[in-house]
Amino acid sequence: MKKTACMVLKKILYPRIQYIHVKTLHHTTNNNYTRVNLSRGFGSVVESDLPSSATLLQNNNEAKVVLLGTVHFSKQSVEDVSKIVKVLNPNAILIELCRQRVSLLELDDKKFLEDAKNLDAQKIKQAVKGQGLVSGMLHAMLLKTYADIAKELGVAPGGEFRRAYQEMKKIPGCKLFLGDRPIQITIARAFQSLNVLEVGQVLYHLTTANPKPLNKNQLEKYKNKDYVQEQFQEITREVPAFKKIFHVFVDERDKCLAFSLQECVRAVQNPRVLAVVGMGHVDGISKYYGKMKQEDIVPLLFK
Numbered sequence: 001m002k003k004t005a006c007m008v009l010k011k012i013l014y015p016r017i018q019y020i021h022v023k024t025l026h027h028t029t030n031n032n033y034t035r036v037n038l039s040r041g042f043g044s045v046v047e048s049d050l051p052s053s054a055t056l057l058q059n060n061n062e063a064k065v066v067l068l069g070t071v072h073f074s075k076q077s078v079e080d081v082s083k084i085v086k087v088l089n090p091n092a093i094l095i096e097l098c099r100q101r102v103s104l105l106e107l108d109d110k111k112f113l114e115d116a117k118n119l120d121a122q123k124i125k126q127a128v129k130g131q132g133l134v135s136g137m138l139h140a141m142l143l144k145t146y147a148d149i150a151k152e153l154g155v156a157p158g159g160e161f162r163r164a165y166q167e168m169k170k171i172p173g174c175k176l177f178l179g180d181r182p183i184q185i186t187i188a189r190a191f192q193s194l195n196v197l198e199v200g201q202v203l204y205h206l207t208t209a210n211p212k213p214l215n216k217n218q219l220e221k222y223k224n225k226d227y228v229q230e231q232f233q234e235i236t237r238e239v240p241a242f243k244k245i246f247h248v249f250v251d252e253r254d255k256c257l258a259f260s261l262q263e264c265v266r267a268v269q270n271p272r273v274l275a276v277v278g279m280g281h282v283d284g285i286s287k288y289y290g291k292m293k294q295e296d297i298v299p300l301l302f303k
Contacts, residue, residue: 049087051080053223055282057261057289063271064088065261067286069279070160071222078159081276085167088272093168094177094264095161096257096277101183104158105165164276175268179260179275181253181301188303190248198241205239228280252300254284259292261285 045064047056058065066088070077085093097104168176191199221227232250236242257277265271277285 045088051083053077053080053279054084055286057275057286058265063265063273065265065271065273065275065289066090067261067275067277067282067289068160069223069225069282070276071219072157072160072278074219074223075159076220077223078163081160081163081274082167084274085164085171088274090168090171090272090274091173092175092177092264092268092271092273093164094179094257094261094273094275095164096180096281097158097161097178098180098182099178101180102178105162107156107158107162160276164274177260177264177267179257179264179277181256185301185303186249186253189252189300190245192303193244193248194241198244201239201241202245205242223279225279225283232280250280251284254281255288255292256297256300257281258285258288258290259297261289262292 045056045059045066047054047059050056050066051068053069055067055069056065057067066084068077068080068084070080165176168174194202222231232246236246257275261273261275264275265273275285
């Protein structure tokens with residue numbers, strides 16, 4: 001099992017954990033991490049200096065690890081990234097993206113908002129080309145939801161990840177790591193976990209639901225972990241099948257992100273690491289960090 005686990009992780013997981021070259025955003029294919037010896041202070045991080053949405057996961061002589069929970073359309077979350085960078089002075093930053101979504105880092109906000117206004121069936125069809133029927137439908141719905149929120153708030157998604165990338169470029173020797181599982185695997189596993197009746201219930205809910213309009217004040221509520229949990233509980237009461245979907249989209253990815261964060265910490269000398277993830281992943285990563293092994297992750301990387 002160990003030999004198989006190593007081979008699978010090398011092929012699927014390691015390439016997406018590698019750091020990104022600043023100029024080209026091209027992933028290195030070398031499985032040996034470059035170790036950086038930074039001549040910077042290595043004192044303790046004071047938690048009171050961090051935003052309330054940040055968690056100090058590790059703060060000892062071995063590593064300093066700060067986990068920032070964000071709301072993907074929040075301008076405040078973007079500023080929180082810069083605040084933590086100023087306090088932590090990281091030599092590695094991990095973000096909740098995979099290779100398939102790395103283009104988000106160079107997204108032109110104005111162009112995205114313009115495209116969101118003009119999103120049509122043809123553009124959605126092109127975006128989900130090559131995916132299965134059900135997986136493609138879910139991916140299409142996610143794209144439309146992001147476009148609708150962007151139009152409503154006038155903010156492009158992933159601003160906190162772009163800020164993390166920009167901050168990383170300002171710090172000599174700092175590396176950016178992609179910590180998430182490929183989106184296609186997540187979507188495929190979510191629907192494979194459902195029976196035919198549950199698929200119908202989920203698709204019906206997604207196509208008929210009429211969510212309330214979001215404003216910026218409501219958006220900030222999602223920084224409250226209790227509020228996020230309440231939202232999960234509400235939707236699973238309406239459609240119990242969403243429990244299975246949330247298990248794949250949240251819990252499984254929590255494990256992958258926690259493992260990636262562990263590997264990121266191992267990849268640099270005197271690690272001072274900032275991890276930037278959605279608020280819904282904070283509790284799970286905090287729970288699994290330092291406990292994940294290769295054999296725990298391998299089964300989660302297959303469709």
